[in-house]
Amino acid sequence: MSTYTLTQAAKALTNGAISSDELTKNYLERVKSVDSKVKAFLSIDEEYILNQAKASDLRRSKGETLSDFDGVPIVMKDNIAVKDLPCTCASKILEKFVSPYDATVTKRLKEKGMVMFGRANMDEFAMGSSCENSGFQKTCNPWDLERVPGGSSGGSAAAVASLQAPVALGSDTGGSIRQPAAFCGVAGLKPTYGRISRYGLVAFASSLDQIGPLAHDSVDLAAILDIISGNDPLDSTSLPDQATNILESIVQTTPDDLKGVKIGLPKEYFSGDGLSPEIAASMTATQKALENAGAQLVEVSLPRTEYAIATYYIIATAEASANLARFDGIRYGARTEHADDLMKTYFETRGNGFGEEVKRRIILGTYALSSGYYDAYYLRAQKVRTLIRQDFEKAHEACDLILTPVSPCLPFKFGEKSNPLQMYLSDIFTIAVNLAGNCAVSVPASIDAATGLPIGVQFVGPAMGEEKLLRISRAFEQIREQKEFIPNL
Amino acid sequence: MSAEKMNIDVSYVAQLARIELDETTKQRLQSEMEEIVGFVDQLGTLDVEGIEPTAHAAPLTNVLRDDKAGTPYERSTMLANAPATVDDELIKVPPVIPGEEEA
Numbered sequence: 001m002s003t004y005t006l007t008q009a010a011k012a013l014t015n016g017a018i019s020s021d022e023l024t025k026n027y028l029e030r031v032k033s034v035d036s037k038v039k040a041f042l043s044i045d046e047e048y049i050l051n052q053a054k055a056s057d058l059r060r061s062k063g064e065t066l067s068d069f070d071g072v073p074i075v076m077k078d079n080i081a082v083k084d085l086p087c088t089c090a091s092k093i094l095e096k097f098v099s100p101y102d103a104t105v106t107k108r109l110k111e112k113g114m115v116m117f118g119r120a121n122m123d124e125f126a127m128g129s130s131c132e133n134s135g136f137q138k139t140c141n142p143w144d145l146e147r148v149p150g151g152s153s154g155g156s157a158a159a160v161a162s163l164q165a166p167v168a169l170g171s172d173t174g175g176s177i178r179q180p181a182a183f184c185g186v187a188g189l190k191p192t193y194g195r196i197s198r199y200g201l202v203a204f205a206s207s208l209d210q211i212g213p214l215a216h217d218s219v220d221l222a223a224i225l226d227i228i229s230g231n232d233p234l235d236s237t238s239l240p241d242q243a244t245n246i247l248e249s250i251v252q253t254t255p256d257d258l259k260g261v262k263i264g265l266p267k268e269y270f271s272g273d274g275l276s277p278e279i280a281a282s283m284t285a286t287q288k289a290l291e292n293a294g295a296q297l298v299e300v301s302l303p304r305t306e307y308a309i310a311t312y313y314i315i316a317t318a319e320a321s322a323n324l325a326r327f328d329g330i331r332y333g334a335r336t337e338h339a340d341d342l343m344k345t346y347f348e349t350r351g352n353g354f355g356e357e358v359k360r361r362i363i364l365g366t367y368a369l370s371s372g373y374y375d376a377y378y379l380r381a382q383k384v385r386t387l388i389r390q391d392f393e394k395a396h397e398a399c400d401l402i403l404t405p406v407s408p409c410l411p412f413k414f415g416e417k418s419n420p421l422q423m424y425l426s427d428i429f430t431i432a433v434n435l436a437g438n439c440a441v442s443v444p445a446s447i448d449a450a451t452g453l454p455i456g457v458q459f460v461g462p463a464m465g466e467e468k469l470l471r472i473s474r475a476f477e478q479i480r481e482q483k484e485f486i487p488n489l
Numbered sequence: 490m491s492a493e494k495m496n497i498d499v500s501y502v503a504q505l506a507r508i509e510l511d512e513t514t515k516q517r518l519q520s521e522m523e524e525i526v527g528f529v530d531q532l533g534t535l536d537v538e539g540i541e542p543t544a545h546a547a548p549l550t551n552v553l554r555d556d557k558a559g560t561p562y563e564r565s566t567m568l569a570n571a572p573a574t575v576d577d578e579l580i581k582v583p584p585v586i587p588g589e590e591e592a
Contacts, residue, residue, distance in 0.1 A: 098569065098570065100562065101566075194547035207545050237552075307531065310528060313529060314532070321506060329572065332570035333570070335572035340587065341585070342585045346507040347507055348509055350507055359518065360521065360525075362508065363499060364525060380535075384532055385542070385543040386542060386543040421521075435543075436546065463546075
């Protein structure tokens with residue numbers, strides 16, 4: 001029962017095989033059974049969830065279902081606003097914060113009748129690649145509880161991977177959907193920048209953040225994309241285009257759709273010893289499978305690859321320093337009890353409320369924007385960003401999609417990457433896509449024989465190329481040797 | 490870009506960012522920051538002459554809405570998360586100038 005994908009759950013509800021009440025109760029049972037080990041959820045309000053499920057069943061009994069997905073649960077990363085539920089961003093500074101409104105994505109999911117199912121753990125304010133930076137708890141990788149689930153959407157990825165829900169929303173600023181998806185053996189999509197409204201997503205880096213789905217396969221990713229995408233007047237950075245309508249196209253995909261598809265391999269990503277042998281082996285197997293199915297592998301170049309991390313960590317931290325200035329203890333969130341004037345309130349509230357990594361990034365960003373350094377760092381990084389974007393545009397002239405690893409290494413153990421810079425460097429394959437604004441999907445490719453850990457691969461599409469992207473990732477799912485990715489818990 | 494090394498002073502930057510740091514944290518952050526800044530300094534080696542900066546991946550500018558006033562949220566909703574309020578109308582804040590409440 002708990003192996004249901006979003007598509008399977010929706011079908012079962014439509015066929016009357018199960019009610020939303022039964023479905024959600026099954027998932028709640030699963031939570032009770034495994035989440036003490038996985039710790040994916042920061043909070044889960046059983047009464048709230050069952051009320052939504054009952055409302056769905058009532059609608060169905062009256063013939064008033066809101067969509068094919070009415071009554072299916074979806075997990076929300078704890079930086080996406082759901083009215084009357086906590087929105088802590090895994091930070092002590094928002095420990096008691098309750099959202100007074102729904103994010104636009106929340107509204108759109110509710111309009112389809114989906115059941116808001118718990119708040120997922122994350123790295124604090126989405127800053128991290130392991131969920132170790134959460135202010136509250138460490139989420140464990142369902143495939144090996146001593147290893148990280150990835151981050152920052154680690155809770156979302158782990159919840160789906162451990163079958164506690166069929167689908168989740170996460171957010172991706174430098175790889176925060178794609179990398180935990182790969183670490184947990186699920187699929188994760190970062191849509192084109194501007195596809196999904198950011199209204200109600202607590203901002204980390206406004207020019208890089210995007211909300212996206214995590215699920216078991218590309219069909220489910222497409223279903224959620226169709227629901228949450230589309231212009232939003234409340235987000236002035238959202239693209240003018242309406243919602244996508246690609247689910248049917250992805251459902252119809254067959255392996256034949258790989259014939260003649262040009263897959264670009266960026267030479268800078270495969271040179272040197274940047275990849276662990278397990279990842280390299282998985283990439284080779286993936287390439288072979290694609291070739292056997294009729295795809296054509298072509299070498300492409302992304303010349304400014306080596307500058308991507310530095311560029312990102314200036315731009316993202318600069319934007320973060322501005323976005324997190326609002327957490328000052330005044331209008332919402334924690335306020336220090338010990339300060340007797342305004343300045344002390346700011347200093348102490350922020351000093352006590354923010355974790356280590358958040359402080360690090362605010363300081364780096366503040367420095368990059370400070371007088372005398374703005375031109376040398378922030379402005380310069382924005383120019384390099386243009387070059388990186390051009391690199392991708394040029395590469396996409398020679399191929400349909402770019403294929404890359406997601407992470408240079410297997411999911412690591414807690415505490416293994418204790419040096420911050422070392423952690424940053426592991427973002428190398430995902431980070432450039434956010435700078436360029438393109439869409440990208442991470443799908444499970446294989447399971448490493450020696451460790452039993454999942455390995456994912458990334459397909460990168462041109463801006464607005466989600467249909468082509470998900471058709472090809474869907475076709476790959478159909479031809480890859482490993483069919484299912486379910487951890488033993 | 491000149492070869493002059495940019496030095497980050499964590500103490501000063503933390504002041505700008507209004508974040509209080511104890512001595513131990515300050516020292517640890519100082520050495521971490523020096524390493525990270527040393528890493529990002531590599532951007533100085535690129536030739537960016539004549540390149541326009543990209544502020545946003547999406548090619549949008551000046552997205553405006555109609556100039557119509559609205560009150561989407563009740564005051565009580567907006568005050569619900571405030572640490573301290575006065576008469577359910579205002580947010581209570583500490584004195585802006587130390588000692589002014591004695592005046």
